[in-house]
Amino acid sequence: MFGYALRRLLSTIPVLWIAVTVCFFILRLAPGGPFDGERPLPPEVKANLAAHYNLDKPLVEQYLIYVADVMKGDLGPSFANQDFTVTQQIMSGFPYTLTIGGSAFVLATVVGVFIGCLGALYQNRAADYWLGGGLLIGLVMPSFLIAPILQLVFGNTLGWLPVGGWGDGSIKFLILPIIVLTLPHAARISRLMRGSMIEVMSQNFIRTAKAKGIGPRLTVMRHALKPALMPVVSYLGPAASYLLTGSLVVESIFGLPGVGRYFVGAALNRDYGMVLGTVIFYMLLIVVLNLLVDIAYAWLDPKVRMR
Amino acid sequence: MTHFTRKFLATALVSTILSFSAHAATLNIHNGGDPTSLDPQKISGDWENRIDGDIFEGLVTEDPKDNPIPGQAESWTISPDQKVYTFKLRDGIKWSDGHPVTAQDFVFAFQRLMDPKTAAQYAYLQYTIKNAEKINKGEIKDPTQLGVKAIDDKTLEITLENPTPYFLNALMHYTAYPLPKHVVEAKGDSWVKIENIVTNGPYKPVEWVPGSHVSNVKNDQYHDAKDVKIDKVNFYTLEDQAAALKRYRAGEFDVVTSFPADQYEWLQKNLPGQAHVVPFLGTYYYVLNATKPPFNDKRVRQALSMAVNREVIGPKILGTGELPMYSWVPPGTANYGEPARVSWKDEPYKQKVEEAKKLLKEAGFGPDHPLKAQLRYNTNDNHKRIAVAIAAMWKPLGVDIELYNTETKVHYDEMQRGEVQIGRAGWLADYNDPINFLNLLSTGVEMNYGRWSNKDYDALIKQGNEEIDLKKRAEIYKKAEQLALDDSAAIPIYYYVSQNIVAPKVQGFVDNIQDIHRTRWLSIKE
Numbered sequence: 001m002f003g004y005a006l007r008r009l010l011s012t013i014p015v016l017w018i019a020v021t022v023c024f025f026i027l028r029l030a031p032g033g034p035f036d037g038e039r040p041l042p043p044e045v046k047a048n049l050a051a052h053y054n055l056d057k058p059l060v061e062q063y064l065i066y067v068a069d070v071m072k073g074d075l076g077p078s079f080a081n082q083d084f085t086v087t088q089q090i091m092s093g094f095p096y097t098l099t100i101g102g103s104a105f106v107l108a109t110v111v112g113v114f115i116g117c118l119g120a121l122y123q124n125r126a127a128d129y130w131l132g133g134g135l136l137i138g139l140v141m142p143s144f145l146i147a148p149i150l151q152l153v154f155g156n157t158l159g160w161l162p163v164g165g166w167g168d169g170s171i172k173f174l175i176l177p178i179i180v181l182t183l184p185h186a187a188r189i190s191r192l193m194r195g196s197m198i199e200v201m202s203q204n205f206i207r208t209a210k211a212k213g214i215g216p217r218l219t220v221m222r223h224a225l226k227p228a229l230m231p232v233v234s235y236l237g238p239a240a241s242y243l244l245t246g247s248l249v250v251e252s253i254f255g256l257p258g259v260g261r262y263f264v265g266a267a268l269n270r271d272y273g274m275v276l277g278t279v280i281f282y283m284l285l286i287v288v289l290n291l292l293v294d295i296a297y298a299w300l301d302p303k304v305r306m307r
Numbered sequence: 308m309t310h311f312t313r314k315f316l317a318t319a320l321v322s323t324i325l326s327f328s329a330h331a332a333t334l335n336i337h338n339g340g341d342p343t344s345l346d347p348q349k350i351s352g353d354w355e356n357r358i359d360g361d362i363f364e365g366l367v368t369e370d371p372k373d374n375p376i377p378g379q380a381e382s383w384t385i386s387p388d389q390k391v392y393t394f395k396l397r398d399g400i401k402w403s404d405g406h407p408v409t410a411q412d413f414v415f416a417f418q419r420l421m422d423p424k425t426a427a428q429y430a431y432l433q434y435t436i437k438n439a440e441k442i443n444k445g446e447i448k449d450p451t452q453l454g455v456k457a458i459d460d461k462t463l464e465i466t467l468e469n470p471t472p473y474f475l476n477a478l479m480h481y482t483a484y485p486l487p488k489h490v491v492e493a494k495g496d497s498w499v500k501i502e503n504i505v506t507n508g509p510y511k512p513v514e515w516v517p518g519s520h521v522s523n524v525k526n527d528q529y530h531d532a533k534d535v536k537i538d539k540v541n542f543y544t545l546e547d548q549a550a551a552l553k554r555y556r557a558g559e560f561d562v563v564t565s566f567p568a569d570q571y572e573w574l575q576k577n578l579p580g581q582a583h584v585v586p587f588l589g590t591y592y593y594v595l596n597a598t599k600p601p602f603n604d605k606r607v608r609q610a611l612s613m614a615v616n617r618e619v620i621g622p623k624i625l626g627t628g629e630l631p632m633y634s635w636v637p638p639g640t641a642n643y644g645e646p647a648r649v650s651w652k653d654e655p656y657k658q659k660v661e662e663a664k665k666l667l668k669e670a671g672f673g674p675d676h677p678l679k680a681q682l683r684y685n686t687n688d689n690h691k692r693i694a695v696a697i698a699a700m701w702k703p704l705g706v707d708i709e710l711y712n713t714e715t716k717v718h719y720d721e722m723q724r725g726e727v728q729i730g731r732a733g734w735l736a737d738y739n740d741p742i743n744f745l746n747l748l749s750t751g752v753e754m755n756y757g758r759w760s761n762k763d764y765d766a767l768i769k770q771g772n773e774e775i776d777l778k779k780r781a782e783i784y785k786k787a788e789q790l791a792l793d794d795s796a797a798i799p800i801y802y803y804v805s806q807n808i809v810a811p812k813v814q815g816f817v818d819n820i821q822d823i824h825r826t827r828w829l830s831i832k833e
Contacts, residue, residue, distance in 0.1 A: 032716030035428070038733060039351065040723050040753035042431050044423070044444040052426035081517055082344040083499055092517050151553045163557040164550055165543065166519055255545040255554070257519035270716050 005291055012287045016280065020070070023279050024063055027272050034079040034270040053077065066276070075280065076273035080266065086277035090259055093246070094281075096166065097258035100174060100250070101243035104181035108239065111135075112186040113232060116193020117220065120228075123198060135190050138183025147180045147253040164254040177254045181247060185239050189232055197228040226300055233300060237293035241286045331538040332831045334813070337551040337563040338542040341518055346499040347481040348420050348427040353735070353822070354564070356481055358521050358542050361826050362506040363484035364529075366394050366413065366463070367475050371828040373739070373819040375475045379408060379485065379507065379530075380463070389470035389775050394463045401528040402487050403511040410457035416486040418450040429482045432737055435471040470775045472642055473740035480738060509535045509827040518544055523826075536830035555808055561831070562816070562824075563808040568627045568689065574808065582808050584627055585818040588637055588736035589803030590744065591629070593682075593697075594757035596728050597796070601678060602757075606670040608795035610663035611729075612649070614700050616656050620801055624696050625689060627806060632799040635748070635788050639820050641739040643781050647789040663704055672705065679707045684731035685718035693800070694731065722756040732756055735803065739821060741784050742772065748796050759796040 035041055035049050050056040054065060069076055075086035084092065115135055119128040138146070154176060155163035167173040200206065201224055209219045246260025259278065266274035339354040347359045360369075368378030377383075380394040400408040420427050421442040434440040437454025441447040454466030467474060477483065487505045491498045498504065501515055509531070510523035521542045525535050543560065545551050548567045555563045556578075566574070566582070574582040595602035595611070602608055617631030634646035651659060672678040682698060684690040691712065698708035708729075713721070722730050734754070736743045746752055749768055750760040767787035774780040791797075805822035815829045 030717075032714070032718075032720040034716075036716045036720045036723070037351075038715070038719060040719065041428055042753060045426070045428060045430055048423040048426040048430075048443070049428065052424065080343060081341060082349050083346070083515070084517055089517050148549065148553070151550070155557050156553055159557070163554045163559055164545070165554070165559060166516075251518070252545075252547050253550045255519070255543060255547070255550060257516050257544075261518065268714055268716070 005295075008291050008294075009287065012283070016283050017067075019279060019283060020067075020276055021063070023276055024066065024272075025059070027267075027270070027275055028059055028062075030270070032270055034272065036270075053079070070280070075277035078266075078271055078274045078277075080269045080271045080274065086273045089262065089274070090277060090281050093257055093259035093262065096256055097246040097251075097260060098244060099169075100177050100181060100256065100258065101246065103174065103178045104185065105236075105240050105243045107178065108182045108185035108189055108243075109232075109236065111182065112189025113193050113229070115186070116190040116232075117197055117225075117228075119190065119194035120197030120201060121216070121220065128194075132190060132194065135183070135187040137187075139187035139191075141183075143180050143184070143247065143249045144253065146183065147176070147250060150176050150179065151253070164256075166256055177250050177256060180250050181243060185243065188235065188239070192231050192235055193228065196231045197224060200224045200228040203227075230297070230300060233293060233296050236296075237290050240289045240293075241282075244285055244289070245282050332536060333539040333541065334537045334826060334829065334831065335541045335543065335559065335561050337545055337555065337560045337565075338521075339544070339546055339564060341544045342515075342521060344499060345504060345512060345515070345521075347484040348416075348425055348429075348486075349499075350481060351428045354542075356823070357564070358512075358523070359481050359484070360508070360823065361510045361523055361540060362504075362508045362512055362526075363481065364508040365478050365480075365483045365485070366396075367478040367483075369479055369823050369825055371815060371817040371819075371824070373821045373823045375479055378479075379413075389472075390467045392465045392467070392474065393458075394465070396461045396463065397530055398461075400507065400530050402490075402505040402507050403526045403528050404487075404490075404505040405528060406487065406489055406505070407460070408485060408507050409460040410463040411460070412485040412488050413463050414453075414455050414457045415488040415491070416484065417455040418453055419486060419491070420482055421453055422450060427482070429480075429737075432477060432480055432482050435467050435469065435474060435477065437466040437468050439468075469773060472775075472777055472780065473738050473742065476641065476738040476740060509825070510540060520544060531827070535827050537826055540826050552808070555810070561810045561813050565806050566808055568625050568806075571627045571806075578808070581811065582806070583816070583818050584804050584806050586630060586637065586639060586820060587803040587805040587822050588640065588739060588820045589734060590632060590635070590637060591693075591731075591733045591800045591803060592632070593798040593800060594722070594727070594730050594732050595759075595795075595797065596725065596730075597757050597759040598725065599728075601670065601672070601680070602728065604670050605794055606666040607672070607678065608798075610666040610670070610704060611701060611706070612795045612798045613651055613659040613663040613666075614704055614706075615697055615798060615800060616700055617800060618656070620693060620696065621804075624692050625801075627804055629801040629804050632801045633792075635791055635796075635799060636741045636744045636784075637736075637802045637820075640736075640741050640744070642777055643741040643784065646741075647785050647792055649792045660703060667704055667706075674705055677705045677707050679709070680728045681709045681711050682729040682731075683711045683713065683718060683721065683727050685715040686712045690731050697800075723753060725756075725758055727756065730756055732797075733803070736821065741781070741788075742768075745771075745784055745787060745791075748791050757797055759791075759794070761790065761794060761796070764790050764796075 035046055054062055078086050081089055115131045119132045122128050151163045154161045161175055162173050206224055209223050246258040248260045248264050251258045251260040262274055263278045338357055342355045342358055343350050347363055364378045366378055366380040367375045370376045379396055379400055381397040383392055383394045385392055402408055419425050420430050421439050423445050430443045438447055438452045442453055456464045458464055490505050494503050501512060509526055509529045511526040512521060512523050514522040523540045525538050548565055551563050552566050552570055554560050595608050597603055621629030633648045633652040636646040638646060682694055684694050694710050701708055734747055745768055747754045748759055750765050764787050767783055771780050771783035774783055809816045812832050813829055814832050816824055
């Protein structure tokens with residue numbers, strides 16, 4: 001297993017290099033530079049800034065400098081946040097994103113699987129309609145709509161929870177953003193789980209288990225749950241990537257210091273170092289998460305392990 | 308010491324600390340964007356100015372109304388030719404680490420500002436200082452040639468290239484803040500990290516979580532610390548204005564520095580007196596590319612300008628009552644008096660439209676030959692609303708407008724390269740003086756996106772720049788402004804307003820034209 005994981009990780013290096021190279025050159029080809037803005041700078045000041053950040057060197061030389069720095073673990077400076085390097089900013093923001101996104105991931109999985117199972121076992125009955133239907137609201141309503149509504153209801157009207165910010169990191173500050181992040185994923189997982197569970201419950205081995213006199217709860221827990229989880233697990237990889245790379249909308253609305261806003265903000269600011277840094281970070285995260293999903297698959301399905 | 312005594316003293320100490328923290332006044336400010344840096348030579352935005360203006364203090368500082376008052380300097384003298392300013396520093400001024408603030412700290416800061424290696428974006432704001440521009444351009448390599456000299460620890464002499472009536476205003480700007488020479492030399496670029504930074508203003512920073520907040524606490528070494536009433540200030544990063552308003556309503560913010568325009572009516576009705584919408588030293592305008600047809604024709608420029616119904620833009624389209632702009636310099640600008648106005652300002656709108664039609668006809672445009680142009684603006688809801696409205700106002704003239712929006716970086720890149728026919732622009736004053744606005748129309752400056760050029764205008768600006776007498780200077784500038792307005796150099800649309808929401812418990816918040824409110828003047832009434 002360790003050898004397999006190492007091989008998988010090493011095989012991503014060329015992909016990562018190609019992605020960074022393409023991003024590097026596309027970014028530089030985009031119109032507008034990091035120091036263009038409402039206040040045009042005198043040419044000499046622009047030249048000073050370019051020299052300061054090596055932007056006056058030929059593009060290929062800039063690229064080689066960047067690659068050499070990355071190999072040393074240095075993701076370079078950020079134009080928009082000059083007191084912190086790109087690495088420092090990502091390291092500063094990731095714990096916040098991990099807390100919110102990780103909690104949302106766990107909650108979405110647990111709630112989604114539970115409601116999906118209930119929906120399958122009580123198919124076309126009140127519990128199925130109400131729980132599944134209620135969760136669907138989270139799927140059809142975008143987070144930029146749900147978040148302000150929750151802020152207004154629980155923050156402004158009822159005064160039960162803070163409207164935004166991280167505060168001291170206590171749970172009351174995290175509840176609303178976690179709910180907003182959880183809802184769409186919990187809804188998708190519950191739909192997947194419901195469909196998958198209905199299919200598994202109609203299989204012959206389940207009929208056999210029932211014929212042996214095993215109770216419905218044990219049948220589900222011991223025989224149906226594991227195979228029914230397969231499609232859910234394949235969805236968990238992308239869901240985890242989405243949640244752990246942060247959400248621009250949720251972080252912006254709740255004023256959270258995570259990494260979600262970096263990518264879009266940096267692209268708009270032409271903050272080259274930050275864009276490339278987040279690309280590298282996101283890709284590494286996705287690679288690791290996909291690897292974990294594959295390992296989970298192997299644990300769930302003996303056929304995969306054989307291969 | 309007995310166990311009981313130790314316990315008693317410990318309890319007393321904890322109670323004292325707790326009672327202090329219970330009474331410590333904390334101000335929570337919504338501050339928009341994340342600061343680029345805490346280094347005053349690396350910043351360029353008003354949200355950064357809010358923070359740095361609290362932690363540093365220049366020779367001259369702002370009073371609550373944003374007028375210049377003595378800061379680190381207790382007094383100054385100006386030579387008869389108005390080129391040499393001699394500042395006497397206050398006794399006993401210190402950095403937050405207890406090190407004395409000396410004239411050498413100012414010399415060091417100005418030299419660093421102009422050093423090309425520092426790459427300070429705003430270095431050009433202090434180009435009025437002798438040799439500053441040449442040093443910043445690399446034409447003079449010796450930084451000691453800069454016109455800033457320490458006569459002794461307490462006396463600083465600044466020599467200017469030309470008499471500059473607004474120089475004291477320019478000294479309030481963050482580019483003129485001193486730097487702790489002893490720390491910068493010891494730590495290099497890391498001097499500005501939270502664990503290293505020392506400051507000389509009313510506050511010192513103690514925490515910065517990128518994307519969340521910067522926290523400053525009162526600096527006990529500040530010369531006027533006894534009158535600073537707020538102990539801690541948190542500047543929150545939050546660009547979502549609607550979310551900021553919700554957090555204000557929940558009591559999480561005490562001051563909000565921008566809010567959604569469509570909420571102004573709600574604020575007036577539900578939180579009367581808390582929304583402060585007042586004229587601001589900034590202009591919103593359209594430039595016309597005066598180097599190419601059809602906008603190299605004054606008649607076409609004037610026709611489009613006349614057909615803009617400015618009276619409805621502030622109250623109806625934006626909803627925050629921005630004032631219609633018929634001059635180039637905003638009213639209330641220092642050293643100026645009443646600005647010049649376009650000659651047709653008071654005509655009824657219908658008459659303006661008729662005249663505009665005539666002018667376009669004279670210029671060769673009409674139903675058979677409609678004027679087609681592209682209007683570019685940077686992506687933003689307000690810019691879009693205004694562009695759509697103005698395109699509709701031009702429609703009756705037979706003008707066919709194609710709207711084109713791009714992100715800010717691209718928009719200004721194209722504007723600077725002269726790739727626009729009509730383009731949206733805005734200017735917020737760096738210092739309170741008419742030249743800050745009039746320069747926007749001078750030949751060859753980067754901000755003159757429309758590339759309108761007029762020798763007489765340039766000559767008047769030059770003449771005004773050399774005039775020492777403020778009254779005469781204002782008259783000369785006004786002639787230049789009138790000339791630009793008569794020639795429809797650009798289309799002024801509205802004067803900006805500042806938009807703050809201030810909780811009733813915050814005292815001492817005085818509305819002013821540059822929207823600068825230093826925390827040292829504020830207090831909290833619980």
